[in-house]
Amino acid sequence: MAANDKLIQVKDLKKHYNKGVIRALDGVTVDICKGDVMVVIGPSGSGKSTFLRSLNLTEEPTGGEILFHGVDITKKKIPNEKGKLVKLDLDKHRQKMGMVFQHFNLFPHKTILENMTLAPVKLKKLSKADAEAKAKSLLERVGLADRAAAYPIQLSGGQKQRVAIVRALMMEPEVMLFDEPTSALDPEMVGEVLEVMKELASEGMTMVVVTHEMGFAREVGNRVLFMDEGKILEQGAPSEIFDSPKHPRLQDFLSKVL
Amino acid sequence: MGSMISQAGFDLTFKYVKLFEQGIVVTVMLALFTVIFGFLLGILLCILRMTDIRPFRFLAIDRNGRLRDGGILLTLSKFNPVSFLATCYVEVIRSTPVLVQILIIYHGLFKAISLPKFTFFGFISFERFFPGVVALAMNSGAYLCEIIRSGIQSIDGGQSEAARSLGLSRGQTMLHIVLPQAIRNILPAIANEFVVIIKESAICYTIGVQDIMAAVEAVRGATFRIMEPLLVATALYFCLCFPTSKIIAYVERRMSRGSKR
Numbered sequence: 459m460a461a462n463d464k465l466i467q468v469k470d471l472k473k474h475y476n477k478g479v480i481r482a483l484d485g486v487t488v489d490i491c492k493g494d495v496m497v498v499i500g501p502s503g504s505g506k507s508t509f510l511r512s513l514n515l516t517e518e519p520t521g522g523e524i525l526f527h528g529v530d531i532t533k534k535k536i537p538n539e540k541g542k543l544v545k546l547d548l549d550k551h552r553q554k555m556g557m558v559f560q561h562f563n564l565f566p567h568k569t570i571l572e573n574m575t576l577a578p579v580k581l582k583k584l585s586k587a588d589a590e591a592k593a594k595s596l597l598e599r600v601g602l603a604d605r606a607a608a609y610p611i612q613l614s615g616g617q618k619q620r621v622a623i624v625r626a627l628m629m630e631p632e633v634m635l636f637d638e639p640t641s642a643l644d645p646e647m648v649g650e651v652l653e654v655m656k657e658l659a660s661e662g663m664t665m666v667v668v669t670h671e672m673g674f675a676r677e678v679g680n681r682v683l684f685m686d687e688g689k690i691l692e693q694g695a696p697s698e699i700f701d702s703p704k705h706p707r708l709q710d711f712l713s714k715v716l
Numbered sequence: 717m718g719s720m721i722s723q724a725g726f727d728l729t730f731k732y733v734k735l736f737e738q739g740i741v742v743t744v745m746l747a748l749f750t751v752i753f754g755f756l757l758g759i760l761l762c763i764l765r766m767t768d769i770r771p772f773r774f775l776a777i778d779r780n781g782r783l784r785d786g787g788i789l790l791t792l793s794k795f796n797p798v799s800f801l802a803t804c805y806v807e808v809i810r811s812t813p814v815l816v817q818i819l820i821i822y823h824g825l826f827k828a829i830s831l832p833k834f835t836f837f838g839f840i841s842f843e844r845f846f847p848g849v850v851a852l853a854m855n856s857g858a859y860l861c862e863i864i865r866s867g868i869q870s871i872d873g874g875q876s877e878a879a880r881s882l883g884l885s886r887g888q889t890m891l892h893i894v895l896p897q898a899i900r901n902i903l904p905a906i907a908n909e910f911v912v913i914i915k916e917s918a919i920c921y922t923i924g925v926q927d928i929m930a931a932v933e934a935v936r937g938a939t940f941r942i943m944e945p946l947l948v949a950t951a952l953y954f955c956l957c958f959p960t961s962k963i964i965a966y967v968e969r970r971m972s973r974g975s976k977r
C-alpha cells in the first residue's frame with residue numbers, strides 16, 4: 459500500500475510503570491493503513507489492551523510516538539492547518555476512534571436509543587431528530603430495531619455488544635478498536651457479534667481487533683500481530699502466522715489456543 | 717420516691733407538654749437546617765477532593781516532554797493541596813466524637829465570634845441554636861462527602877471510559893453518565909444520614925439548645941422523675957424517625973421502578 463494510506467503510525471511506543479519495572483508496552487512499532495483489519499493476539503498481560511487504549515490516548519504513553527494522519531498525538535501541542543502550535547483536543551481525537559469493550563459498557567440508565575444518540579447530540583454532531591433516525595437505521599442493520607426503547611439490562615450479552623458497536627459507529631469514526639469484544643459472551647452469542655464485525659470489515663472500516671477468536675483472525679483479518687511482554691514478537695498475514703509461526707513463543711501460544 | 721415508672725410520673729410529665737412541643741419544633745428545625753447546610757458542605761468537600769489542582773504537575777513530564785514512568789517526581793506531581801486539606805478535614809471529623817466537636821464549636825468558635833442575642837419562634841435562642849446547627853452540619857458534611865464520593869467511585873470505570881471514547885469531555889461524562897447513576901446509588905445512604913441527624917441532634921441539649929432532650933432535663937429538674945420523660949422522648953424520636961425512613965424507602969422504590977433497571 460502507498461505511504462499516504464497510513465492512517466496510524468506507531469513508533470517505538472512505550473508504557474512503563476514503576477521506573478520501567480513493569481513494561482506494559484516496550485517499544486511497539488507498527489503501521490495501520492486505511493481499510494486494515496489488524497488482529498492482535500497474545501497471552502493475558504502481554505499489553506494488548508494497553509496498546510489499544512494508547513491509540514485513543516486513554517493511556518498516556520511514557521515514550522514513543524503515535525502519528526494519526528501524520529500528526530503526533532502524544533504531543534500536548536500539535537500544529538494546526540496554518541502550522542501554528544495549538545493544544546491537542548483529546549475529545550475531538552477520540553471521536554475519530556470508536557472503541558468496543560469486553561464488558562460492553564452500555565449506559566444502564568439510558569435506553570438503547572439514548573445510548574446511541576447521547577454523544578452525537580451532546581457534541582452537536584447531529585440534531586436530535588437526525589441522531590434518532592441514524593440510530594434507528596443502524597439498529598435495523600444489526601437486527602435490533604425493535605429494541606430501541608429497551609434498557610441495556612433487558613438485552614442479552616450478544617445484543618448488548620451489537621448495540622455497543624453501533625453506538626460507536628454513530629460518531630462515524632475513522633477506525634474502530636475492539637478489545638476482546640466476544641470474551642464476555644456465552645458461546646452461542648459469539649457468532650452474532652463476529653458477524654457484525656465481519657460486515658463492518660467488508661465495508662472497508664479500518665479495525666484493530668484484540669481477540670482470541672482465531673477463526674475470525676484468519677478469515678477476516680488481513681494482518682495479525684502477536685504480542686508478548688509488551689513487544690510485537692511476530693506479525694504477518696494470517697496464513698503466515700497460523701500456518702508457519704516462526705517465534706517459539708508464538709508456536710507455544712498457538713498450541714495452547716488452537 | 718415512688719416506683720421507677722408510674723402513672724403519677726406520667727401525669728407530672730404531661731404537665732410540661734408545652735416544653736415537649738417546643739422541643740419537637742427545635743429538633744425538627746435543627747435536623748432540617750443541618751441537612752441543608754450539611755449537604756451543601758458535603759458537595760463542596762466532594763468537589764474539593766475531586767479537583768485536579770496540582771501545582772507540581774509539571775514535574776510529571778521529563779526533559780523530552782514525556783510522561784515519567786515512576787519515581788518521586790511523578791508522585792510529587794500528583795500532590796493536590798486542596799484535595800489534601802479537604803481530606804484532612806473529613807478524616808478529623810470522622811475520627812473524633814461529635815460531642816467533642818459540638819463543645820469545641822460552642823465554647824471555642826462561638827466564644828470568639830459573638831452571636832446576636834435574639835429568639836425566633838418565640839422560644840428558640842439563636843445564640844445556642846446556631847452553634848448547634850453549625851456543629852452538626854460540619855459533622856454530617858464530612859459523612860455526606862464520603863457518601864457522595866463513594867457513590868461516584870462505585871460507578872464502574874468502564875462507564876467513564878466508554879463515554880470518553882465517544883468524545884464526551886470530563887465534565888459531560890460526570891454530568892450525563894456518572895452522576896445520574898451515582899445519585900441513584902447513594903439515595904438510601906443520604907436518606908439514612910437524615911434520620912441519623914434527627915437522632916444525633918439530641919446532643920445539642922449539652923449546649924443549652926431547647927430540644928426534646930432539654931425538655932426531658934427540665935422535667936427531671938422540676939419533678940425528679942426521669943424514666944417517664946425519657947419514655948416520652950423515646951416515643952417522640954421514634955415518631956420522627958420511623959415514618960421518615962419509611963417515606964424515604966417508599967420514594968426510593970418508586971424511583972427505581974421508574975428507571976426499569
Ligand SMILES: Nc1ncnc2c1ncn2[C@@H]1O[C@H](COP(=O)(O)OP(=O)(O)O)[C@@H](O)[C@H]1O
Binds near residue numbers: 501508
Ligand atoms: N496501572 C497499572 N499499573 C501497573 N501495571 C499495569 C497497569 N495497567 C496495566 N499494567 C500491567 O501492564 C501489563 C499489560 O496489561 P494489559 O495491556 O491489560 O494486557 P492484556 O490486555 O494483553 O491482557 C500487565 O502486566 C498489567 O499488569
Ligand SMILES: [Mg+2]
Binds near residue numbers: 506507508
Ligand atoms: Mg486486555
